[in-house]
Amino acid sequence: MTTLLKSAIIIDAFSPYHKQTKDILINDGIITKIDTNIPKKDGYQVVELDNLHVSTGWFDTSVSFGEPGYEERETLRHGIQVAAKSGFTDVAINPNTSPIVDNKSAVEFLINKVNGSATNIHPIGALTQRSKGIEMSEMYDMQQSGAIAFGDYNKPVSNDNLLKIALLYAQNFDGLVLSFPKNNSIAGEGVANEGKNSTLLGLKGIPALAEEIQISRDLFLLGYTGGKLHIPTISTAKSVQLIKEAKKKGLNVTCSVAVHHLFLTDDELHGFDANKKVTPPLRTEEDRNALLKGIQDGTIDIITSDHSPIDVEHKKVEFSTAKDGTIGLESAFGALNTLLDLETMIKCLSNNPRERFGLDKITIKENEKASLSIFNPEGDYTFSEENIISTSKNSVFLDKKLQGKVYGVFNNNQLVLNS
Template structure:
């Protein structure tokens, strides 16, 4: 598919055309020309990019799909359709499937099933067999088969000795562990943030301490082993402060935050809407402010979707028994725009840094480069509804709401997808 995009503003800190308004030509999967007043060629599709941003394709570090085993929640086909609609050209998919992705067989299954897709689907292998936190999974074999990192998904690794051995093992072959920070003995069965809101709602709260103690432990272990470690889904001001200090001390630590924690706060739970039930829980306004500051000063390396599809019978129930999670692939961009991130910050946190963390090639908007990009209009309004929801599931509090920030084109693997 040959394509000419006219009058688009490029947002790519690694490109010599960063922040410039240009025409961009793509032929046979490569960017062949970037300039002004490029003339349309024969059999070339032309897209008017006036007012739009062209960024390296978005990449998600933290996506859950149901394939294999839970395809009624989401399968690879629907997940990649949702990803494209949200501007993502790459997904790192978590291992909490059935069977768990804890050997090279499951890794190969995902890679083979996702072949030929516009969206790169890259498996994250489990740290522990069956996510039980007791026996190390076949991490080296999984890496050799294509796993890009290792995680027990939304399950924290509670055993300190096991965590220490896992870090030591992964360091031996330059792997990366991504961990969910939760001290379960302190969090208990609580489901919302510990605060005035939890008191008013009459529910036992999860203190910020449960997240921060777990991160403190992991910082000590990463320091002891001099091993890289990635903290997924941070949500508190204290977590930002801990990681900032650790980075200053030279610890090889990185972290991400899901887009909804930058906009949603615990006050949204006053109506007990289970679509706002996430793990970790939504926090307070001071935490949201600290997370935004952490993104801007470089403490937080990346933004992710934390996409967690759930069937309606697991969400349309009382809050206390509802499952955790939000479908989020199609709404990350509007939330980042609402949070106040500019085009350069979005490219850095959603396109460049996620791939750097996984040692993947980073797309660059440059002549003769492989075309892997997203075009979006930051001011265009659209309604997210059941007609354009590409996920199999519908557990989003943003459905039937007007959002600002619309993906218009995605291009990768010599394939183009356009949206009206």
């Protein structure tokens, strides 16, 4: 198949065509020519779209689907279509299914289920058996079957020695360990950020300290053991500072932030909308600004949607009893596009996550594989249910003003566009 992208503005700091408007010719999934004007020919699949922009394919490092076990929330096949139409060529799948992804058979099931799709999936294996935090999982076997990292989704490793052993053991095969930043003893039964708003609303609070003390512990352990540590979805100003200091000391640590923590604060909770109940909780404006600064100065490496579909039965309930989580694939670009310049966004959505999680490096030039996200950064709109492709509709961004349009992806010699 031959595909021709006409008048595409290329956003790729590693490409010789960065910020240039070019035609891109793709034959059998490989970029064969980039030039100012490539003539159309019979049989070409031609893409001509308003203000067409392309970048290297986006990689979301924290995506949950339902299957297996919670197919009513999202199936793998439909979820992969959602990811593609949201601009993501690659997604890392969290292990929070039923059964938990804690062995090589479970990893292989995920990969084989959607093999050949436009969007690639990369399973994250559970760090501990059944994500119970008691015994270490079969990490090496899972990596041999395709797992790219190991962590218990939204569950902290409370056992200090277990995390120490995991960091030591993973070094034998260059494994990446994830440690969710939450101290359950301090967080207790909290459901919202501890502060002015939780007090006014009568909601049990989760102190920022619950995140920061866990990160401090993780960094001390990493300094002792060595190895590779990734801290997902940080949310406080102090967390940014702790990781910044650790990097200066030479520790091999990275971190991510969820889009909603860059965009929203706990002021959103006054309507008791359970869609706004997420983990970690939405924090303060001071925290939000510190996170944005952390993106700009390179302390925060990766941005994720932290996509987590929850069925209506577990969201249309009282705030304190609702399940945590928001979908985020469809709204990720539109939200980030209101906050960040395109180069910074692409670095945190593509280059940095690919490098940290061990995916092949890609760039937009001739004789390279075409792995492209396709979008238009212009145009404001209000995000509504009409913009949601996911089976579950639990979006924290409903009724928010976003900017830009994702057209889709070209990856694995397949073009997927929004209708």
